[in-house]
Amino acid sequence: MTPSGRVTGCHRYSREEHDGYDQFLIGQFDGQRFVFDIDRLNSLRKIDVHRFSDCSTCIARWNCAGGCLSARMNSNGISEHGPLCNLTRELLKFSIEEKVNSNDRTG
Structure with missing residues (x-):
């Protein structure tokens, strides 16, 4: 989780300027709860x-x-x-x- 509340699947891709950031961004903390992109999360989980x-x-x-x-x-x-x-x-x-x-x- 980044200081801005973004949740990434990999700490190496936690900044927007990182190539691959979009691939690993899986959610956001909106101040009350976590909101996840389930499709992106599941697509990462399938890579093995x-x-x-x-x-x-x-x-x-x-x-x-x-x-x-x-x-x-x-x-x-x-x-x-x-x-x-x-x-x-x-x-x-x-x-x-x-x-x-x-x-x-x-x-």
Whole structure:
């Protein structure tokens, strides 16, 4: 929630000058109660690992769950491919290899 009473789905998009602000603005406090844009809120809630085709074959999809939506934002909206995808896959791969190798040493 911003000092002006606006409610956003992400603190990184809490100012009108932020690209993506309109995408993440989900409500407003009117002085008495919160008024939410239920359609926008529900559309954000639907964006998960099942929405991105890249995730459908990714080994790390359940580790990152599609990643942070704010990291996927670009000038066209929410991107199909996130900037942390490769990093997440490599970290998972490294962790699996470390576990397998430690089990091989301990027998």
